[in-house]
């Protein structure tokens with residue numbers, strides 16, 4: 001039976017798996033390299049406060065995208081330094097000193113905008129082409145930092161666009177820009193750049209701190225993934241109904257699937273309203289009682305159907321919808337041409353998270 005008998009499904013997060021992923025990611029760091037855990041988007045759908053509590057001992061710092069996420073961490077009792085990747089705006093600048101949050105300065109205006117006493121990191125756009133100040137500006141920025149006595153610079157950061165790719169040409173280009181940045185700032189401020197992929201595959205980018213996101217949750221983004229990282233997330237549901245079907249009869253919208261023989265199928269109460277993507281229709285198996293069964297027919301808003309052949313299961317039998325060896329978020333992502341990041345944070349927050 002499910003832990004939450006009143007819910008149609010729940011996400012189970014394994015704390016031990018998170019901790020062992022974190023330990024694995026720390027094994028190739030120097031003793032002087034600090035580490036930051038990226039827990040934006042509710043820790044990629046895993047629950048930011050709980051993830052922070054679970055891996056807090058191993059990380060020096062956390063990062064989120066926005067002030068709302070950061071304040072939720074403070075209210076959840078998290079006392080680590082918190083970096084807010086997103087840009088400061090007039091409506092949020094008071095929150096940085098109030099909640100002891102570190103800002104990212106991504107344009108000249110941000111120097112003036114931040115409130116007295118705020119700590120900040122300067123982001124340089126070394127080729128990601130998203131936030132950050134262009135590298136041609138670094139000389140001038142160095143002088144601005146020195147002149148901005150009201151606020152405190154705690155670091156210089158940049159972000160890689162393709163640390164996870166086999167073809168490292170663009171990565172090499174960004175590494176060269178990173179070296180220029182290093183020359184300009186000459187060790188005056190801690191420098192950080194590496195995401196999960198760079199932390200795993202490009203130790204020369206570790207510098208003063210690494211930033212771990214996806215790998216912490218168990219998905220190795222590098223071209224040659226390690227099987228020592230394990231997905232921490234499982235999606236459990238249960239059989240709502242088990243029904244008989246005759247050979248040739250069809251299931252679900254569009255009647256796209258017909259039973260190959262007389263048999264049984266299960267109706268499982270998860271659907272695209274929960275984040276079970278409709279374009280996964282017919283692609284992912286589920287596990288019931290240690291056996292794998294194919295999901296068949298179209299995914300509907302609140303249900304999927306699973307072909308059982310001759311097997312039958314009572315209502316309430318537990319079903320592993322996602323998170324096993326053959327159906328974890330990485331397998332889902334590959335099946336529909338996306339990345340586990342999108343799968344994990346696409347499971348709606350209305351699906352309860354349970355920590356084991």
Ligand SMILES: *Cc1c(COP(=O)(O)O)cnc(C)c1O
Nearest residue numbers: 038159195196197211212213214
């Ligand atoms: C999301 C993010 C990361 C983490 O990236 P992963 O690939 O998940 O490790 C690091 N740095 C910045 C600036 C980010 O936005």
